[in-house]
Amino acid sequence: MENQDIIYGKNSVLEALIAGNREINKILISKNIHSDTKINKIKELAQANGVIFQFVAKEKFQPFAEFNHQGIIAQISPIKYMELEEFIQGKNHVNSSLVILDGVEDSHNLGAIIRTCVCAGVDGIIIPSRRNVQVNSIVEKTSAGAINHIPIIKVNSLVNAIQTLKDNNWWIIATDASAKDNYYDVKYDDMNFAIIMGAEHAGVSKSLLKASDFIVKIPMQNSFNSLNVSNALSAIIFETLRQKLKKK
């Protein structure tokens, strides 16, 4: 974790929340520190601004031992996230596409996914604020600059985000190994669609599968069934592009 990725110490974290000019991925508070006025104020401001805070074992602070962190750090995003409403209302979407990540944990995977999405002309990427890697300096580096060419939309609830998209005439496509249809059986060239990619091991959550309009799989040619999530996305997203370009 590079220095630029964190703000540490009660005063600095509190000031950052008051100023509201930094994009905070998450605030970590040691279980071993006692609450005081400042900590309470931090929790209050975080809650009011939808910033996630977690109480964690002091071992989590080991990577930051060189900093005088007083048992509290805020992880900072190198980019500004976009709001879903802002994305939806931002322009008149015609055959636009979104990628939704549900539990992608690896920074390098997120970086590769961002690159792939930019190359394939995806309009935005949605990540949840919990149980998914956030944009950090490793992601920024792995994306090889692509991070500056696509909006990253952070939401507190993927279920709500999907409902909002559906209410705005977007179609939701989830990937699941047990699906009947293959990903290329869907017609992608006449709708706004969002593709949900699941965690490397667990796949897409049941609640999201249930809310989806289509569930598709990549037909695996081997009992060895473990495609990296960025490679799986690449197969699907370039098929959607193929269909769009063929239609033109």
Add this chain to the structure above:
Amino acid sequence: MENQDIIYGKNSVLEALIAGNREINKILISKNIHSDTKINKIKELAQANGVIFQFVAKEKFQPFAEFNHQGIIAQISPIKYMELEEFIQGKNHVNSSLVILDGVEDSHNLGAIIRTCVCAGVDGIIIPSRRNVQVNSIVEKTSAGAINHIPIIKVNSLVNAIQTLKDNNWWIIATDASAKDNYYDVKYDDMNFAIIMGAEHAGVSKSLLKASDFIVKIPMQNSFNSLNVSNALSAIIFETLRQKLKKK
């Protein structure tokens, strides 16, 4: 570099070459050591067996400082490579596929490529013995076990390998950003084909482009034109699979 990846010291390297039971990726010899009978014998046996050896600055030995290497180490492959002839003659190929790597340098990329190839049912991967990452323990690990499900064919000359393939009724498809045709314009469902993927920065070598039957590109939707090689391969290889499965 893990310990299991190298054999070090004159005697051990010489014995490995005499026994011929280990797959050697490359022998590194320090420029600072004087030739003697053993070194000469090592060079002679390496040459006779097509094993690459390189004279390198002593700084290259820094990662192995803990070993008593005497200025010579052999990098060992965790897998046995296959010969191209053995692959071609091994079975009656009908609509089989190969992936040829030309200058892929990153171990993680090779691991991801191997996983993708296995999932998509590719029949083999060809790598050159020079200017391309070899199979090492990082590749093995990143491939998540996929390395055991696909033959890796190592050749000394990609140009010769391509000629051999063409002589045996295989078609060669190279990828190049400046190609006119898109990768999905080729009909992959009625031929044996090999797809050449180039180095992350330099692309496919001119000599290989010249020897190819088709040159194709992935249509990029952004001036940001930098798809990771494993993601590029995934887009193409799953399109070949889509065509094959659609035909069935």
